[in-house]
Amino acid sequence: MTRDDIGAQAAEQAAFDEVAARLRRDEELWTDFQALCRHGGRMAGTASERAAQDWCEQQLSVFGTVARESTPYAGWRCDHAVLTRLPDGRQLEAVPLLGTAFTPEEGIELPVLDLGRGTPDMITAAGDAVRGHAVMVQHEYPFSTRTVHRRVKLAAAQQAGAAALLVVQPEAGIGPVSGSSGRGGGPGIPAMGISAEAGLALRQPGARVRLCIGGEDLPQARTDTLVLDLPAGQAAHPDERVVLSAHIDGHPLAESALDNATGVAAAMALARAFAPRMHVMRRGLTVCLFSAEEWALNGSREWLAALPQARRAAMALNVNLDSLAGSPRLTALTSGFERLGGFARSGASLAGGDLGVHLPLMSNSDHANFAAWGIPALRLIAGFDEPDSALRLLLTPADTRALVDQGHLRGATVLAAGVLWRALRADSLGGLRNEPAPGGGA
Structure with a gap:
């Protein structure tokens, strides 16, 4: 130099x-x-x-x-979103993923399938057990070389025939986790982020939930x-x-x-x-x-x-x-x-x-x-x-x-x-x- x-x-x-x-x-x-x-x-x-x-x-x-x-x-407005455990009617901490699909006005009642981390391989391995269920998966730290994004899990669950997706925030005392569904007004299944406590309440044999999500897609x-x-x-x-x-x-x-x-x-x-x-x-x-x-x-x-x-x-x-x-x-x-x-x-x-x-x-x-x-x-x-x-x-x-x-x-x-x-x-x-x-x- x-x-x-x-x-x-x-x-x-x-x-x-x-x-x-x-x-x-x-x-x-x-x-x-x-x-x-x-x-x-x-x-x-x-x-x-x-x-x-x-x-x-x-x-x-x-x-x-x-x-x-x-x-x-691709806009979207949510007027109400409620997740209820059945049969006791306990309302769980939950928020809809942005842009998620809506339920019928009366909601949908579904059995819960807990797939832990819920990677696409795990969802595929669950086979027909996924169909018609609210599949529960773990939210992951989003900024890592190992992260499997929630939308990847949502797409895999939808393809496998799941009726809904629940994404569990892993840390207690924090509340539910949000995020985008990526649906953009297209076909989809209802998806919600839930708290660690809500996830714990649903980790039991025979767990069932009712999802009610209402609002409007705003394509313009x-x-x-x-x-x-x-x-x-x-x-x-x-x-x-x-x-x-x-x-x-x-x-x-x-x-x-x-x-x-x-x-x-x-x-x-x-x-x-x-x-x-x-x-x-x-x-x-x-x-x-x-x-x-x-x-x-x-x-x-x-x-x-x-x-x-x-x-x-x-x-x-x-x-x-x-x-x-x-x-x-x-x-x-x-x-x-x-x-x-x-x-x-x-x-x-x-x-x-x-x-x-x-x-x-x-x-x-x-x-x-x-x-x-x-x-x-x-x-x-x-x-x-x-x-x-x-x-x-x-x-x-x-x-x-x-x-x-x-x-x-x-x-x-x-x-x-x-x-x-x-x-x-x-x-x-x-x-x-x-x-x-x-x-x-x-």
Whole structure:
């Protein structure tokens, strides 16, 4: 390395250190996070979601014009949902999975089949015993290399002839677990998340339940994607954009604090820190705040599909912030882009931190929809492969601001700033895309 190279590297570090210092003393990061939590669970289609979107638009408009781009999604409204143990009539702690199929008005009475973890192999092995039953399976820590997602279990149970699915939250004293059914208005079976205590009450020979779930599918539902575009000041790549994203929406059980008030508050803090410095960046920054993420990533999928090709082609990288606290350890889920992990780690080192990397695609947040279009995309997440971390309480009534350590959120935001700085300042990001397979395949 030449003396000039060393000098340039030192100057780059010094310039970034100013951004990091601003973020470390940014009091609005924490007050924004708390304000988002005060809006409640922010489930798509509710007044809570709309109020949070209005508030986020107001906050971002300080840095430029915020577009509210109307986005369709497969909506759903639940008017009532009750799970009752038979024959004693005890009502159990339960919530419907978002978008789940409804029951007849009088409900359905079913025998319960407890399949423990309830993997597809276990469901298949149960054979005809599954048919006509309410199959009970365990909710798993969602951020692990071993996780079998609830929608995988639901699909397997439905295919095997189950009449309903019950997903048990494993920790006592927490309440039921929520989550998306992924049905999207199509065929399905009723599915509910239940508490550990409810699961225990049904783990007995001959257990039976009545499910009553009523509401309406809303196929023409719409939400808004908030978009703030901050052009670059230098002419190296004036048309390219780095997309910084997070999702506003959550679940009605609590405050959706970890998932994802943390990511939204961090995105707004990064916009504050970078907006005055865009004149030294080599490509622009687009901040996207999505909704309907909790609906099987429906919102960002529809938004990306509706964009003109030229607008998607300008997206050089997506940095998605989702669940940034609950553990001091941060991991980049790099969606199968082989060179993206090293790039993200170089940004983390700029911020003086360490970053884990998980290469295989995990379709557990909005980054997956960018990756599906061939756009290099990563999700920054706390607590990956840490099943004892606070992130085990996502999707439950415990996901409140009490779970979030301010130091964890601030450290994650500074580390994200390092990745973002590298992305906005790099000479080229073309090398982050995977090479075409032999024969021209993608």
